[in-house]
Amino acid sequence: MKKIRSIIPTTVVGSHANPSWMWSAINEINSGNYGITDIKETYDDAVDIAILDQTRAGIDIITDGEMRRNNFIQSFYKKMTGLEIREPLRKTGLKSYDSHIRYICKEKITLPNGLGITEEFLYTKKNTHKPIKVTCPGPLTLTIHIRPDQIYKKRLDLAWEFSKIINSELKELVKNGADFIQIDEPSFAIVPGELDEWIKLFNETVKDVHAKIALHICFGNLSSRPRGNRTYKWMFPNLNNANTNQLVLEFANRELKEVEIWQELSPETELSAGVIDVKSFYIETPENVANKIEEILKFGPPEKLLLNPDCGFSQLPRWITKLKLEALVKGSQLIKG
Template identity: 50%
Template sequence: MTSNLPLLPTSVIGSYAWPAWLHTALAAAQRGEYGPDDMLETQNDAVDLALRDQDDAGVDIITDGEMRRVGFFTAEFYGHMTGLIELPPRRKVGVVGHDQREGYEATAPVEAPAGLGLVQEFEYARTRTATPLKVPCPGPFTLAGRIRPGSIYKDRIDVAYALAAIINRELKALVQAGVTFIQLDEPSYAVHSRAGAPEEFVKLFNTAVDGVNAKIGLHLCFGNFVGRPVAKRTYRPLFPYILDVRADQLALEFANREMAELDLWREFASEKELAAGVVDVKNYYVETPADVAERIRRVLEVAPAEKVTLTPDCGFSQTARWASRAKLKALVDGTKIVRAELTGT
């Protein structure tokens, strides 16, 4: 994948903004007005839209927008699993928040007999674009956060290791299908970091990617449901431990924190690639290309251009489509400014 990419390639994290009609289609499906073929057609159209918007903006490495995934990882992942019962939300009325999301409890060892559906997502997307594709997947610790151990598992980490085995099989199936770049999303690492946790996160991550013959990325953020983080926004407790993950690239959010903690990359030298978030998905201020270029220059103060990819901070699923399109264009155009400065072309 990387051989034909330009210096400072642009990419996305994973999810893309839904068009209005996809929201209404999902509501109709939940009322029983859509059959499975109706919903498949709708989701295919949504993937086509996400791919087109990214291609129109000129992004170098794209995803299918996770358009088949409702709420990042909820029903579309847990629905593939056995051994779970769904629990009601803790709060159903008022301002939308993390405590209004569904949860599950393990009643038997968790399995995914038919996989998690990622292979099918990829196989459709690769027929619809010639642009290099990355496949994002929620990591086991983040997925485990919505599963109570019940009497089956000891704690969240125990659940996560069971999920790591499921994810590992899925990632190997993706490679078999032709995927060359896989990203695990683990916002929960930064959110739940504590004494001893980073080392355990590294072991867990490495278990999930063991034997997976592809470029591996790890996306670390602070949560983005309804555009709201869920904890202190600092990566420092994860460093330097997180550099021991078997990942080729770390994707970190910087733009929404005014580029704070870039110095961590200088303080803890690493041969890993840095996918630097230079577009703020939590803000409806649409960056200009000059804004993005200035952020990129700051990234290049701590990392060599040959090791840098430019991305938004997180996925666009919680951002309106009009803003997502404009921010993607600013990302690409700002990158072109700095690329020209570096190459003289």
């Protein structure tokens, strides 16, 4: 294949891998051995590393690596009022979906200072000239660690509460200059059932948010394991009712299974396709990536395509993450314009 300028933009889904020192620092923070200044410096340094790794690799649209969020959404619960902690159901063995702290609601949930994503964005904006994608968990996904209770009888009641909170955060982000926002809803695939209701929920969450909107649906990635039944097919055509400019979907881990569903997307919706497997230690070659892109392009036009890893890199070591980012960019450059 002849190497030419890449015409299909590359991006990431959200999280970056923690550098080794970050794991030690998190232990120190959790043990109370860091002061406020140490903690701020630690997280700022971690974001700087995420920006550096993506920039060096040549990623076109970067994120802050979600370095300030502990394991995707855990940090948000610490910002909420009205929650009471319950012990994890399983404490032994490999940490996974059943070994997290759970919460119940003692009163109506509030986030007096918001989710803090606007502050994350402002730091990133100050420290890069690259286009930025802001990521934000969707309302359904934010409910995952909270059990329905007297206050919120069903998971959906709670999700509607979060929808209002997220909508205000997104408007604040736009006011501060964010122009590309991705809502993460792996729960669409993990909690089976009421897709039309979730789409209504999603549409209210992004209502009057004047930015490019993406919706990321994957099958879960905790401990590099999926949680949902790995199929998108059942979501179509209804998913086209979601008011999103882009769908961010995972394909690499499933050897491009269901990639033909691109044909079922409404023509104005972009596909941001996973061509790097974040659940594997295998380092893709640029040729592997280019072959995948060519296969994907059988089902839609290059001007509606973006390329990314299947999901965030938080479950991989940083050295592998760097090599996979490089393969993503080099692979995209092998595609003829």
